[in-house]
Amino acid sequence: MRFYGYVLTVLFSSVLFKHAKAQEQPKLVIGIIVDQMRYDYLYRYWNDYGDKGFKRLLEEGFILHDGHYQYAPTYTGPGHASVYTGTNPNVHGIIGNEWYDRKSKSLVNCVGDESANTVGSDSYDGKMSPHRLLSTTLADQIELATNKRSKTIGISIKDRGAILPAGRKPDAAYWYDKSNGRFITSDYYMKDLPEWVKAFNDRKLVDQYMSQTWQTLLPLDRYDESLPDDKPFERAFPNTEKAVFPYDLSKISQLQRFGIKNSPYNLLPATPFGNTLLFDFAKATLESENMGKDDIVDLLAMSFSSTDYAGHQFGNFSVEVQDMYLRLDRELGEFFDYLDQGIGLKNILIFLTADHAAEDVPGLVSPPGDYFRMNGFEAYIRHKLNELTGSDPIESFSNQQIYLIKNDSIDLKEITKIVSTYALLFPGVRSVIALNDFSNCIDDPLICDLVRKGIMPTRSGDLYIQLHPGWINEAYLAGGTTHGSTYAHDTHVPIIFFGGLINASNNYKRAGVQDIAPTISALLKIARPSGSTGMIIEDVLK
Template identity: 45%
Template sequence: MKIYIKSCVFIFAILCSFGKNLNAQRNTTKPKLVVGIIIDQMRYDYLTRFESKYGDGGFKRLINGGFSLENAHFNYIPTYTAVGHTSVYTGTTPDNHGIIGNNWYDKYEKKSIYCVDDANYKTVGNNGDGGKKSPYRMLTTTMTDQLKLAQNMNGKTIGIGIKDRSAILPAGHTANAAYWFDGGSVGHWISSSYYLKKLPSWAIRFNTSGKADEYLKKPWNTLYDISTYNESIADDNNFEEPFKGEDKPIFPHNIPSLRSKNNNYSIIKAIPAGNSLTVDFAKAAIDGENLGQSDFTDFLAVSFSSTDYVGHQFGVDSKEIQDTYLRMDKDLERLLNHLDKKVGQGNYTVFLTADHAAVQVPSYLKSIKIPANYFSYKKFEDYLKSVTKKYFGAEDFIENISNFQVFLNKENIEKKNFTVTNVADVIAENAILFKGIYKSVTAKSMQSGTFSKGILNYLQNGYNQKFSGDVLLVPSPSTISYPKKGSTHGSGYSYDTHVPILFYGKGITVGSSNKKFEIIDIAPTISNLLGIEFPNGNTGKIIREALIK
């Protein structure tokens, strides 16, 4: 009996030791810091188009030393900044997380609203209104929220982006702080009282360092000889919008002299220096917050927004966008090198993606005989009023048209003894006859049917019954509502949905895949790596190929 008891004790001790070793192994697989990088308006082909001019320490380091998804797409409409950032971090689409645009028409308040505006909070960092923000309109949790919950609210989460929405939404509801750049006459990084009572000392030091002014003292010229930028169209063309004060949209751009005519500090948002300033601030946050130095996993969510401003103004084929990405490559290298130094190579995990891509300037496409067009909301609204007058004898049934959605005035429809369903059906049937509209679907169809593939599936994933309109529209390919110089995004076509997804660092294998994945797959993949619960609205799947088995 004694021998039996001793044997049991010995076996129990071995099992306990094994369990402790197993837990130790599990703990060592978790990074000390996760860095989520979103590059605003980055098409996948920017990786391949400019590959020969990238250095080895930026994009190529992530590709060659990490895992690259070559066929990753957004799976919803609309592909806008706020929606993209939210979908990456929540692992789901607007039908669940509730962020259906940057701005959208609120059919309850009868006005247009902005995704992160919140009058319940005050600006932290100055006396302006730029900090009256919060993530309260985002209805689900993010992977950053889930990490905080899993660690009993320990560990730090910091969001950083030139745009407020790009800093706030990824950081989630439970972040320690989110910071964004207040331009105009201010030129400082600010936050909201949702997070903080005052800026930390490191952020104050940064704001008073004069970094922004240093960048604005230099003209924007090309990083390399402009004659070598053979991947882009001619610098002097009719498809780009010059800065205010410029006669032509060509290099060099004299930023010091243009500054006063382009809202002072705000011009830094629209040049590559905005990305450089973001890296500088991110480095200051890593140091000031001691990220990656505790027993818990921290999360730094960084968004680079200047790429989007440049893309909108100059278009995706411009020498300006090429130079912006060559400089972005250098800034990315600076950030990675700082992580090596402060957190340690092998101690952190990075993912890099985009919030959407972009279409070529339609006027440029038309000039080379590729079908493209422009859409006028005013003409479309006049057309729909003629339709409702013809079928219902009324012109006041249309309450709002925005984001390619039609909101009906239910009160006026009911007063005329018609039903919203009947009016929506007629509008959808006639909207398709308008030039530039490729598909039109009623909200009723979104609610009662299931579209399992194709662009209507994307439309359904972006449709939120509580917030979306009564008729949803899909424009024809390469058709946008925008000036004829510069370009935009928002559709479900490949030029807007195809973006990079790169994983790198702790827990990530080396390789690539050309299988189709979706942007919502990032959150469950990172959550699985961290051993935490998925965001509570998650509909994505784990990208197992990217993780060390």
Template identity: 40%
Template sequence: MKKIFCLILSISIFSSAFAQTKNAPNTYSAEVARPKLVVGLVVDQMRWDYLYRYYNRYTQGGFKRLINDGFSVENTFIPYTPTYTACGHTCIYTGSVPAVHGIIGNDWYDPETKKNVYCTEDSTVSTVGSTPSSEGNMSTRNMLTTTITDELRLATNFRAKVIGISLKDRGSILPAGHAANAAYWYQASSGNWITSTYYMKEVPAWIADYNKLKLANRFYAKNWETLYPINTYVNSTADEKAYEGKQSTFPHQLTQNIDKNFDAIRSTPYGNTLTLDLAKRAIASEHLGQDNITDFLAVSCSSTDHVGHLYGPNSIEIEDTYLRLDKDLEAFFNYLDEKVGKANYMVFLTADHGAAHVPGFMQENRLPAGTVNDRDIANKLNTYLNDKFKLNNVVLKSQNNQIIFDHGKTDKASISFDIIKAASVEYLKRLDGFQNAVDMAKISQSTLQEIQKKMITNGYNARRSGDIYYVLQPNWFNGGNTGTSHGTWNPYDAHIPLVFMGWGIKRGTTNRMHYMTDIAPTLAALLHIQTPNGTVGEPISEITNK
């Protein structure tokens, strides 16, 4: 009797469980809540203050829409130095620093191979989409960690599409990641958008057709006039300044470049227009954001950097470039609204670095500034070490604010390398424009400010970096007599905009300190995927906490 009762009870429990399972939602078919498309927008060399310097002149649908409808992280800083393009794009998408991800500059001297290295160079691949040239021999080979775009590919079993687009190869390749479906960049010699055999054997038809249009010529035919009457550019200096780059007076004549100089488009605001136009075509042609698998489009607008380097942050040229970019962003956001749906995409906008004021502009206004020259630094230090220790050309080069020694010669020297470095540090401190210098192996023992120690340490890769790091006085940089540059720890280079908008993003701002390394983990938290494997940042809780 007892056995019969147990059997009946077991059948009853099984039937009840089966009924509950049958009536329960099918959890295996449920999708994780994610946007259909994520768009990363990096504006190359965008200082944080540009969000507000030209705010009154922006349209309602561009930068103002981001600020007013999105969430702005007002105090976002780069946590490493040098603050260069390749490092910045890599940090944004890896959540890591050069010490870990390995991209320590746009280029560097590799002490192991004893060769100069460009950040995305790869001799094992070749150009696709145009005639062969070194411009196409590029991939992610030198990047040591995964990106948020890689992690999205992994999380979706490679069903998510990831595409990178930029005039610069490094602005396209590094954000798109190792596992990207494609990365496209602009070939200056032909005016074509190209890729490499790392991604594909031939470009898709939509890229081939786009290249046939040679749209740069159409923009050249317009020349570059100011968008508004030139006397309304009250946030800028006078049009003609000796410390600005070549042809610094409006209108800028461009017709002479038609079918001849396709590279010139980079140094006009039209380069950004081309970039965002190609991004639209990628969305349409690759059907990005058209299903329930999240896709990712990584776009970098590079012309802001080219114009900034030539003319500087206070030029009419840079103001006009941002006013035109604002209109391009408005058109791009409207396109996303129509094609993907306003509630279906998430976009973030940030920058890879800022820029210093042009020294000539600073001096004109009685503000301290100046420039140094890498070649002069290396020559002076070599002369000093030769006089002091009879060491001939022991310094290979000065690069990325670092001194790189010929270790073959230092190993054979009659004095220790520590003595050579100590003498070099003391000499460098005495040079005009130098604030400090430090032996990279002894940075913890230095008298540098903590923020400088942290940023230099984060930028130091033990297998790729130099031996001594030097810090310049504020608003001093490596450069010439015209235009500007970047690369330092100072806020004008390290304070960047960061605004999220769209799916899953509430309106608001925060003035808490956050870092560029926090962008990727914030995206990971919003998308419910793993952070990149070298991440050192943290999710921005003001955004992720609903």
């Protein structure tokens, strides 16, 4: 009897334990990054959203209304790395999309890797890996916590959008090859594409999507949250005259002028169908890799890039950008339904954020925003230094940072003084921040701190040129907008948690994007990423 009692106790407690564990542990984590999504887009387009996408996230999820990037430059590579490492560029090392490398004396791409080779096509688009990332990511920690029994996969149209979230040791990262419309990877991850990825590519969905006309989802007069469709601040597609609806994509894909031919594969990312393709690929990934089907947690890191391409192309407040969000909202809603039917939303933990936001097109609010003449500035400063010191000590100027030549004959203090004095006379410059001595940073302490968290001494330059609010690179004089600054228009992004473990709530406390990974780690009860400096967002755990 005692024996049977013991067996019963063991059986009962193991059932209890398993039951408790199943409730506490999601089977699947889905991270969603919407490239260039501003926080205000959640409410700006509210009246035109459906009930199942963004509105469902806000009604059933936990929303942080004051979530920010807490470093500059606010670019795609640093953003994706920060979300998944739970820290800032000063620790994870991804200080830009590309930066000047003093060793090779050239610009290096944040995920570029000369030693890697493309898998899945003949192009160079797969010569990529996470070798410059200096911290583990949430994906790595999930792999470590489960002894590699998890499935962790990053997918995106952009290489860096897939590679940086997936981290150093994922099961896979796949991104889009603009030369042929296929999803590819690199031999850092595998020697050959899985059969299911080949089969997905063979469906040639891009040809199908790009043979249609991009019309507005709703009648054009419903887009009164945006400016009229035909505005000079928008950049037209290559070889076209105007950025106006409807876009006959099959025709635009074939246009040719001055020897430059459009290609449907090249154009897809700046249309809403880049997002559609990623949803298709996400479903194929989940089903083919059996994700979310057992008790060992899996991670799918998705990054939607088309919203960023459209922002750069058409600018915020364009009908094109609004239409892309309305379509993304409908597709998100369908995706949530799909997840609920297949895996059950109660078994899934979802977070949604952006890798940076975007500045208003200066023409719309001018003044005080304007275009910073980057090239003119560089020539001016080089000329001034030459005039006053008899030489040009600038090795490179990139990401608003000046890299000075390092040798004994260079008096860094003297040069810093000259640059600081004369840079301020140039339109748009607010301050010059010496990156090796923040005790001398005379700008707003918050701005000094954002710049400090965005740099790494072995990778960054010596002086940072801080602009006034609303000033963007002259490259956008042709239309569209950009991001990268320390200011709220670029740093303020949605941070939303949704799914089984999350109660509907919200708060207005300041949170950092680097807080997402520690919070997810706490919900999963696993170690946080190796470089993580973010804080757990306590309210989300309640």
